[in-house]
Amino acid sequence: MSGGRGGDDPGALFRDAMADVARISSDRIQPSPPALPPIPRQRNIDERAALIESIASPDLLDLHLEGGDEAAWACASIDRRVLRDLRRGKWVTQAHLDLHGCDRHLARSELAAFLGECMAHSNRCVRIVHGKGLRSPGREPVLKRLVLGWLTQRSEVLAFCQARAAEGGAGAVIVLLRSAR
Numbered sequence: 001m002s003g004g005r006g007g008d009d010p011g012a013l014f015r016d017a018m019a020d021v022a023r024i025s026s027d028r029i030q031p032s033p034p035a036l037p038p039i040p041r042q043r044n045i046d047e048r049a050a051l052i053e054s055i056a057s058p059d060l061l062d063l064h065l066e067g068g069d070e071a072a073w074a075c076a077s078i079d080r081r082v083l084r085d086l087r088r089g090k091w092v093t094q095a096h097l098d099l100h101g102c103d104r105h106l107a108r109s110e111l112a113a114f115l116g117e118c119m120a121h122s123n124r125c126v127r128i129v130h131g132k133g134l135r136s137p138g139r140e141p142v143l144k145r146l147v148l149g150w151l152t153q154r155s156e157v158l159a160f161c162q163a164r165a166a167e168g169g170a171g172a173v174i175v176l177l178r179s180a181r
Contacts, residue, residue, distance in 0.1 A: 071148050071173055074159035078176075086176055087161045091125035093174065094118075098129040099143055107143055111150055115177070119156055122180045127163060132171040144171075151175060 074083045085091065097114040099107045111128065118126050128151075133141030151157045156177050163172035 070162045070170075071144070072159075072161040073148070073152055075157075078158050082176065083159050083161060086125070086159055086174055089164055089167075091174070091176060093125050093127045093167070094123040095121070096127040096129065099147070100129065100131050102143070104143070104146055107146065108150060111147065115154060115156055118177055119180045124177050124179065126175050126177065127167055127172055128175060129168050129172040132169075141170075147173065 072083060072087065074080065095114075095118055097110065099110060102110060107130075114126075114128070128147060130143040130147045131141065133144060148160070151160050151173070158176045158178050160173050160175040163169060163174050167174065
């Protein structure tokens, strides 16, 4: 590489080669990157809430219920005779809650408030009307399954069974609460 005006310096050779080059000016605007798709925040919140609820709910409730279609449950520390007496109506119902017309969120908060109030008033036996689901999609008792699941999670609930026909039958449940000592 000899004989050039810049000698052996590569920087000088480059400058010599670029001496006649003019800067190109353009009135074009560089395209911006495409907009990101919107983030479905509410859907993500709803899916997260559904996941949390499904994890918090007992998924094997059917294994805890006694009998066929009739709802009955007792915690492990309760004698089975107590559940039998509850089924036969030997306990006097002291208060009741009607959840007709409630959605799942309202029903859960109403149930929690009701049980707290019952404990404060030392009520031991209560009736919760959840309905038979006749107006639900598919005529499935949505609140019934939810209420039974929620009751098994509550520490103040000792046992429950389906109400007798005169008290609401398959649309209600009789609940035995622990004493409020």
